[in-house]
Amino acid sequence: MGFTILRGGRVLDIAAGTAELADILIDGDTIREIGSPGIAAPVEAREIDADCRLIHPGLVNAHTHSHGNLAKGMGDRWTLELSLTASLWINGNRQLDDLRLSAQIGAIEMMMKGCTACYDLLFQWPMPTREGMAAVASAYAELGMRAVVAPMVADRTFFEAIPGLTEAMPVALRDQVSALRLAPGAATITAIRDALAGWTLDRDLVRPAVAPTIPHHCSDEFILGCAGLAQDFAVGLHSHVAESKVQAVASLRIYGKTQTAHLDALGVLGPHFTVAHGVWLDPDDMARLGDHGASVAHNPGSNMRLGCGLADARAMLERRVNLGIGTDGASCADNQNMYEAMRLASFASKVQGPEWQRWLTTREVALAATEGSARALGFGDRIGRIAPGWKADLVLLDLDHPNWIPLNDPVNQLVHSEDGAAVNSVMIGGRMVVENRRPVGVDLARLRERAQAARERLAAANADSRRLYQALEPVVGSYCPGLARMPYHVHRYGARPE
Numbered sequence: 001m002g003f004t005i006l007r008g009g010r011v012l013d014i015a016a017g018t019a020e021l022a023d024i025l026i027d028g029d030t031i032r033e034i035g036s037p038g039i040a041a042p043v044e045a046r047e048i049d050a051d052c053r054l055i056h057p058g059l060v061n062a063h064t065h066s067h068g069n070l071a072k073g074m075g076d077r078w079t080l081e082l083s084l085t086a087s088l089w090i091n092g093n094r095q096l097d098d099l100r101l102s103a104q105i106g107a108i109e110m111m112m113k114g115c116t117a118c119y120d121l122l123f124q125w126p127m128p129t130r131e132g133m134a135a136v137a138s139a140y141a142e143l144g145m146r147a148v149v150a151p152m153v154a155d156r157t158f159f160e161a162i163p164g165l166t167e168a169m170p171v172a173l174r175d176q177v178s179a180l181r182l183a184p185g186a187a188t189i190t191a192i193r194d195a196l197a198g199w200t201l202d203r204d205l206v207r208p209a210v211a212p213t214i215p216h217h218c219s220d221e222f223i224l225g226c227a228g229l230a231q232d233f234a235v236g237l238h239s240h241v242a243e244s245k246v247q248a249v250a251s252l253r254i255y256g257k258t259q260t261a262h263l264d265a266l267g268v269l270g271p272h273f274t275v276a277h278g279v280w281l282d283p284d285d286m287a288r289l290g291d292h293g294a295s296v297a298h299n300p301g302s303n304m305r306l307g308c309g310l311a312d313a314r315a316m317l318e319r320r321v322n323l324g325i326g327t328d329g330a331s332c333a334d335n336q337n338m339y340e341a342m343r344l345a346s347f348a349s350k351v352q353g354p355e356w357q358r359w360l361t362t363r364e365v366a367l368a369a370t371e372g373s374a375r376a377l378g379f380g381d382r383i384g385r386i387a388p389g390w391k392a393d394l395v396l397l398d399l400d401h402p403n404w405i406p407l408n409d410p411v412n413q414l415v416h417s418e419d420g421a422a423v424n425s426v427m428i429g430g431r432m433v434v435e436n437r438r439p440v441g442v443d444l445a446r447l448r449e450r451a452q453a454a455r456e457r458l459a460a461a462n463a464d465s466r467r468l469y470q471a472l473e474p475v476v477g478s479y480c481p482g483l484a485r486m487p488y489h490v491h492r493y494g495a496r497p498e
């Protein structure tokens with residue numbers, strides 16, 4: 001790929017809070033040198049004029065779902081449990097081309113909005129396949145976006161996982177729901193093993209991981225099977241933990257302890273483990289995660305949209321949890337904008353009380369959305385920072401955009417003022433993926449045609465699942481809040497059902 005030199009930009013150092021004028025010399029996909037304007041470069045180096053640009057490290061989305069992009073905007077007043085009930089309606093009958101297309105839509109949106117890497121938990125019904133993982137992974141690789149691709153798996157459906165839910169249903173509905181079956185756990189584990197063993201893509205760009213979706217949607221044997229795969233192939237583990245109060249209460253019923261305590265007892269926590277959400281973690285849970293060097297992917301936009309609550313990111317940092325930030329999937333967050341996710345992470349901290357010293361700072365938020373997320377992805381030593389030896393994953397913002405007029409404080413404005421509108425160009429591994437606000441090599445009109453056609457076909461194919469959702473909505477929508485109606489501390493410490 002040769003040398004590239006970016007001249008005359010303001011280079012953001014998040015930790016220092018500065019954005020000094022500097023040149024960046026890139027060798028292939030890696031930053032070689034950062035120096036005062038006018039540093040020497042090899043004569044053959046490609047030169048990029050970064051005058052009037054702020055250059056920040058590419059944002060890293062610590063939690064998303066590629067399948068969600070074809071389902072954006074399909075719901076409104078959904079709790080987490082209603083969105084899980086809607087899953088087969090909004091995600092069902094996906095062919096390999098749909099999985100690829102949905103990943104392309106999300107990757108393009110993320111890159112156009114300054115995000116250069118993501119942790120993607122993808123869903124295939126009734127079980128993952130090597131071909132499905134390859135379709136999604138190759139979508140990222142072809143677009144040049146860095147990604148961790150994890151099949152999101154379970155051996156129990158949502159309806160089987162919530163204590164008493166199916167029993168609360170009218171018989172006709174119970175029969176329909178009981179007919180929905182995931183593949184046996186052993187078959188799913190074998191399919192993932194097959195995909196991991198046959199991985200051909202450059203792991204520096206797109207690598208696999210494993211995502212047992214929600215602990216109590218998985219038997220212990222199945223969780224241990226996933227953890228074994230992660231160990232055998234040296235990849236990450238990612239799970240939705242303590243996302244909703246219903247989930248937290250169901251776990252107390254099933255395990256007699258929290259999801260995190262249960263995962264700890266199973267021995268699956270570690271630096272390779274990422275908790276998605278963690279809204280209902282208690283201080284002991286956070287300490288367990290911190291002690292194991294684990295990460296939390298904080299998704300404040302999704303948590304608000306699904307009414308899950310507000311995660312206490314300050315308490316996590318105090319217990320040495322590695323904090324990353326994510327958008328969550330477009331079916332429950334509706335966009336893939338990491339600037340918005342940062343802004344909401346800041347606001348979600350600040351709205352929790354008047355003790356302003358405990359509020360996240362913009363610096364902490366920006367570090368979480370870069371270095372923290374990168375560590376959760378397993379890329380902690382090479383992306384998320386602009387420094388020699390690190391990958392050239394860079395975003396160039398227009399400083400003559402109103403978001404930056406005037407430039408007062410680069411980190412405050414990155415987190416609180418920027419919304420993606422000032423993104424001019426994006427580079428991943430030294431390669432331009434967005435130039436002059438356009439994704440490179442992408443025909444957006446053609447993408448739209450393909451997506452509209454897929455949308456029409458899927459709407460027809462999933463009509464029965466939509467009707468089933470509509471029949472289930474009043475049952476799930478009243479049973480689940482009822483299950484979690486007492487204050488959490490009563491569920492947790494006071495009146496634990498045995």
Ligand SMILES: [Zn+2]
Nearest residue numbers: 240276328329
């Ligand atoms: Zn999720």
